[in-house]
Amino acid sequence: DTEVTQTPKHLVMGMTNKKSLKCEQHMGHRAMYWYKQKAKKPPELMFVYSYEKLSINESVPSRFSPECPNSSLLNLHLHALQPEDSALYLCASSRGPGGSETQYFGPGTRLLVL
Amino acid sequence: GEDVEQSLFLSVREGDSSVINCTYTDSSSTYLYWYKQEPGAGLQLLTYIFSNMDMKQDQRLTVLLNKKDKHLSLRIADTQTGDSAIYFCAENYGQNFVFGPGTRLSVLP
Numbered sequence: 001d002t003e004v005t006q007t008p009k010h011l012v013m014g015m016t017n018k019k020s021l022k023c024e025q026h027m028g029h030r031a032m033y034w035y036k037q038k039a040k041k042p043p044e045l046m047f048v049y050s051y052e053k054l055s056i057n058e059s060v061p062s063r064f065s066p067e068c069p070n071s072s073l074l075n076l077h078l079h080a081l082q083p084e085d086s087a088l089y090l091c092a093s094s095r096g097p098g099g100s101e102t103q104y105f106g107p108g109t110r111l112l113v114l
Numbered sequence: 115g116e117d118v119e120q121s122l123f124l125s126v127r128e129g130d131s132s133v134i135n136c137t138y139t140d141s142s143s144t145y146l147y148w149y150k151q152e153p154g155a156g157l158q159l160l161t162y163i164f165s166n167m168d169m170k171q172d173q174r175l176t177v178l179l180n181k182k183d184k185h186l187s188l189r190i191a192d193t194q195t196g197d198s199a200i201y202f203c204a205e206n207y208g209q210n211f212v213f214g215p216g217t218r219l220s221v222l223p
Contacts, residue, residue: 048210102147105149106156110154
């Protein structure tokens with residue numbers, strides 16, 4: 001099983017709302033990632049969690065707040081987003097945090113900020 | 115810095131072979147990857163190649179790696195309409211994956 005699941009599939013929110021994106025994997029992977037993908041662009045790394053600890057934050061604004069409650073779950077809490085934050089948010093996981101580890105991606109959450 | 119380049123578009127006729135090319139910059143990359151993304155969907159890992167290999171074949175897919183020129187290619191034999199998608203090559207760079215801009219493959223009937 002190489003499945004990474006993400007919920008919700010689509011999300012529409014206003015700039016004053018608070019919402020959360022969820023990601024789950026049951027492959028025993030110890031590294032999990034959040035990427036942001038704008039239309040017709042490649043994914044851009046936002047955060048890396050390694051063994052449930054935040055190891056990389058690619059200068060992401062504080063209106064995005066990641067959380068890793070356990071080794072299978074990764075959340076992304078959203079608050080006071082801007083319309084330019086509208087994008088496809090992809091979660092990925094890998095066996096370990098090393099750069100040589102293959103990343104498996106979820107289907108993404110398509111976010112629209114009004 | 116790291117940079118991965120790909121041509122942005124490729125059109126082929128159904129049944130022909132497709133060749134998608136990629137150049138990368140980090141010679142220390144251990145693995146190089148090909149991902150497929152269909153419209154509105156996430157990234158699907160197609161295949162990957164270890165950096166000490168020259169070629170890897172998996173059914174209709176053939177990956178060629180020229181480490182000296184830092185050139186990676188993906189050949190899809192007998193291309194079908196279901197192969198229409200964006201194809202990203204990626205190299206590992208520390209804990210990060212660096213993706214190319216993606217090649218949009220259009221398969222014409």
